[in-house]
Amino acid sequence: MTELLFRKDAYAREAIGKVTAITSEGGIVLDGSVFYPTSGGQPGDSGSLRWDGGEIEIATAVKGQGDDLVLVPAEPAPLPLVGQSVTQVLNWDRRYRHMRVHTALHLLSVVIPLPVSGGAISADKGRLDFDMPEAPEDKQALEDDLNRLIACNMDVTEEWITDAELDAQPDLVKTMSVQPPRGSGIIRLVRIGVGKETADLQPCGGTHVANTQEIGRVTLGKIEKKGRQNRRVYLHLE
Numbered sequence: 001m002t003e004l005l006f007r008k009d010a011y012a013r014e015a016i017g018k019v020t021a022i023t024s025e026g027g028i029v030l031d032g033s034v035f036y037p038t039s040g041g042q043p044g045d046s047g048s049l050r051w052d053g054g055e056i057e058i059a060t061a062v063k064g065q066g067d068d069l070v071l072v073p074a075e076p077a078p079l080p081l082v083g084q085s086v087t088q089v090l091n092w093d094r095r096y097r098h099m100r101v102h103t104a105l106h107l108l109s110v111v112i113p114l115p116v117s118g119g120a121i122s123a124d125k126g127r128l129d130f131d132m133p134e135a136p137e138d139k140q141a142l143e144d145d146l147n148r149l150i151a152c153n154m155d156v157t158e159e160w161i162t163d164a165e166l167d168a169q170p171d172l173v174k175t176m177s178v179q180p181p182r183g184s185g186i187i188r189l190v191r192i193g194v195g196k197e198t199a200d201l202q203p204c205g206g207t208h209v210a211n212t213q214e215i216g217r218v219t220l221g222k223i224e225k226k227g228r229q230n231r232r233v234y235l236h237l238e
Contacts, residue, residue: 002069003032006045007188010099010207013092019080027062027070028079034088035061037069041119041126042098042206044072047090051080094123095207100215100237101126103156103208104146106192106200107215108235111145112136117230121206125221125236132231135223143220146235154193154212160186172202 005015017030028049035058038044044060049071057074064070073079080086098121105126109116118129136142166172166187190204192212209215221234 001067002030002064004069005032005034006036006207011210013090015088017086017088019082019084019086021068022079022082023064023070026076026079027064027072028056028058029064029068029070030086030088033061033069033071034090035069035071036095036098036207037061037063039063040204040206042102042121045090045095045098046074047088047092049080049086049088051084051086054078054080056080096209097123097237099207099209101235102204102206103192103212104150104215104218104235104237106190106202106204106208107146107149107212108233109202110149110200111142112233125234127232127234129226129230129232131229133229135225135231139220139223143218146220147217149199150212150215150218152193152199152212154197154199156208156210156212157191157194159189159191161189162186166203 005012012034015032015034017032019028020031021029035045035047036042038060044062046060047058049056049058056077058071059074060072062070062072101121105119105128108128112130115131116128117131120127163185187203188205189201190208191198192200217238219236219238221236224232226232
């Protein structure tokens with residue numbers, strides 16, 4: 001089992017970890033990881049591992065068997081030994097941009113209050129697919145509304161509810177294609193804003209900035225038709 005250190009502190013750039021396993025494909029499993037694994041439309045983190053006498057570049061992180069998280073080397077190289085301590089170093093600029101884009105997409109789902117059928121995140125842009133039969137009449141107005149929300153300096157926090165509590169509040173789930181992970185009995189919610197000033201509250205396992213001001217200004221890009229009722233809306237960091 002890998003402890004999800006990024007869940008405790010999304011701003012942690014380095015951490016010590018102990019190698020607990022090497023997979024048959026050459027992936028590295030640690031007892032705790034600051035690397036976020038590919039999931040929910042957010043790419044896995046990249047970076048490096050360093051240890052006494054060695055270093056290896058990490059291309060991405062993925063979910064492994066059970067509760068393991070696997071770090072995937074960028075290219076074949078000597079690996080640390082099971083039981084060895086290593087220093088994890090994130091490609092922080094890339095991760096932080098993922099955090100900014102991911103949080104901005106949550107707010108995009110606020111200014112376009114329609115069911116979401118898919119999404120993806122990269123370091124420069126993100127997109128959401130909406131159940132949207134007709135294109136928006138005024139894309140600029142949507143962009144202005146989105147930037148106004150971002151400029152409200154809202155805190156981004158997390159909280160946890162039970163499966164039963166989520167079942168009693170189905171409107172919290174905006175994504176039609178990706179359902180919140182179940183099995184542990186509790187589900188993580190990400191809240192943007194506080195109390196009556198909450199702009200968004202929905203299940204999410206990804207990493208986010210601590211305050212919307214960190215997102216910076218964004219622009220809306222293409223709005224593509226993706227089927228009879230679906231439209232894809234792109235968002236770009238400035």
